[in-house]
Amino acid sequence: MRPAYVERPEENPDPTLLPEITLLGPAEPVGGAPVDLALPSGELLAGQYRPSRKLGYGGMGTVHLALDTKLDDRQVAIKVLHPEQEAGALARERRALVDLSHDDIIRVFNYGHHPGVGDFLVLQYVDGLTLEEVRARAQVNPSEFGGSRFHEFVLAYGVRILSALGYLHAHRPPKVYGDLKPGNVMHDGTSTKIIDVGSVRAAGLPGLTTEGFRAPTVGPNGESTRQDDLFSLGETLRRLCGLGTSADDLGELSDLAALDADAPTVPAVGETTTSAPSGLGLVSLARVLRRATRGKRAERFADAREMEQQLRGVFRELRSLRTGMETFEPSPLFLPSPYALDGALGSAPPLAHWAEPSPPSPYTPPTPVQVAQRLPVPRPGPDDAHHDRLSRLADAAPEALLQHTADWRASTEVHLLRCRLRLRSPGHGPDAAEGELEAAERLIGPERAPYDWRLDWHRGLLALARGQVTDARGHFDGVYESIPGEYAPKLALGHCAEHLGRWQEALTFHEAVRLRNPSLGSAAFGAARARLALGGERALEDAVAALDAVPQHSRHRTAARTAAVRIGVEHARTAGPGDDVPGRLREVLERLALLFHAHGLTDDQARTRVIAEVWEAVQNALTRGALDPEGLARLAADADPRLAFPADGATLRQDLSRLCRALAHQAARSADPEDAAVAETLLDRAYEVRPLAFRHHRDSPWLGKRVADWLRTAASAPSHRPPPASHGPAPP
Structure with missing residues (x-):
């Protein structure tokens, strides 16, 4: 090896940055011993260039180091062409070579002919490896x-x-x-x-x-x-x-x-x-x-x-x-998705959470249909006739967009857009979407269609919408083959791996996307679910750390912080004998205060549901002995005062009863008919959890109220006494 010093640059995301390589000695001739230039002593090549030593030779000719005497003895490289090259295409294009100007192409300064030597090129001299x-x-x-x-x-x-x-x-x-x-x-x-x-x-x-x-x-x-x-x-x-x-x-x-x-x-x-x-x-x-x-x-x-x-x-x-x-670096091929694909982990518990005999696990991944509807969307191709209009479309209701584009002239991108819209529209479905995809394929043509990754991407979406996850994985793998530098196919493959139970593969894909761009909440949620499914000593810490890494400027930050709270609650609820439940609950309360006052959860109804879930976890820990009254008091002393966390069991139960009544009111006002039954369940729970009193159920009022109701009823009842006896004639 030629002696050289290699200095690596500092860590940098620039994909063009290279080490600095400094040669520690002059270049030596390579490839054998080429013949010297046949110049008389002191004669200059073409009256301008003084050869100094040989550098090497290649298929086109011999290379010599020379000094340009007309430009302050600037070092140049002289390539003397082999005789068989002089009449070839290169000789016809020497002028074009001189016109080449690019930082990564060696400059051709000049060309000429010298009797006894032949044709030559004058090149920029560079000395490296x-x-x-x-x-x-x-x-x-x-x-x-x-x-x-x-x-x-x-x-x-x-x-x-x-x-x-x-x-x-x-x-x-x-x-x-x-x-x-x-x-x-x-x-x-x-x-x-x-x-x-x-x-x-x-x-x-x-x-x-x-x-x-x-x-x-x-x-x-x-x-x-x-x-x-x-x-x-x-x-x-x-x-x-x-x-x-x-x-x-x-x-x-x-x-x-x-x-x-x-x-x-x-x-x-x-x-x-x-x-x-x-x-x-x-x-x-x-x-x-x-x-x-x-x-x-x-x-x-x-x-x-x-x-x-x-x-x-x-x-x-x-x-x-x-x-x-x-x-x-922003993707040149995909638009970022506004959806977190969190599987509801990043949202406050739904009201149906309280209708189950025991709370369901919050770690369920999004359904294949949800994934099909919420993956990143390919950017419209720049050559499409509707590129400008497509680029300006908002992510509006699918039916409205279908109506808006109904009279647009057919193009590949318009059909692909309609394919996605029909997958998202409740009035359509995979069959209607497939018709749009077939129309796009016909416009692309049979020669190009087999190599167009956009078709495979949409086939993967269709397969997910039909619940055919294995087929979807195959289509997204084809997209990954075509555009291996893009994050979107890996995100899709990660979700497919989750549904196929390939948790290590899911973690591999989600973590690669998450590390590359922590703002992509979908990858953070996928990585958290995969780590929790795989288990291990640090599964919980690493899952929460992935969610914490979603930056404050990300649109998914609130969902990620909500998920971190809910994961802590679930861990406290299912903790084993050796787990530090008080420590976990203390961390949950710290995160809850930040979620409400720093991380953007401002919706009052969502706050009520999150508080109810946290307070229930604390009550559950008290009931099974994982937390004692002294530990509860310490939690209250350490908690943010704005949470108004109760310091004793009786106050905790009163709070829970109040929260359950508030949730019952949410359910009663809900447009979902199934929430009516949830309201009844929540009212029952409100009366079951409250501290011991004269009443223990909402259908059995306490004695004082029963007596008061009886007196009120008696006072308002009509009189049935006989009229008083007459002692004289009636007045005229």
């Missing part, structure tokens, strides 16, 4: 690049190179690079340079390629398209990562079965792992490279921009899994 040298260095000493962080730097190389390829592909007519490989890209300081522009040509023209990096769709003489460039980049990145011996090995690494086989461990909240990428990070990395290196062009990324978006997404996932830190 090629990516092949970087790969070898990282293999020998991975700690130089931060261990598993090296894979994030590999993705940074990809993002930078794609910027250069996108620049070439956007030319009119489009150009391709054609011969991308690790040896043709140099890490110079903190940047990258494509150092050999001799293979640049118009798309479809013959040119240089290299065996092992050449796409199977390249023509016999090197005729290439932009998607062939993406294949070469995918293979370059695969070699740098060391994933398998060929692109064929990426299939096994990217299978979801690898999650079970590797038994991935998800780092606990706040902890950091320094191991090499494994579990979901490895699957996502393998998938993004696999799509780039597919055999058919239609199966690869459509363009450099699409591939760059997915590399950025995988980078964010790898970084968050490695560090436990947020690595947020």
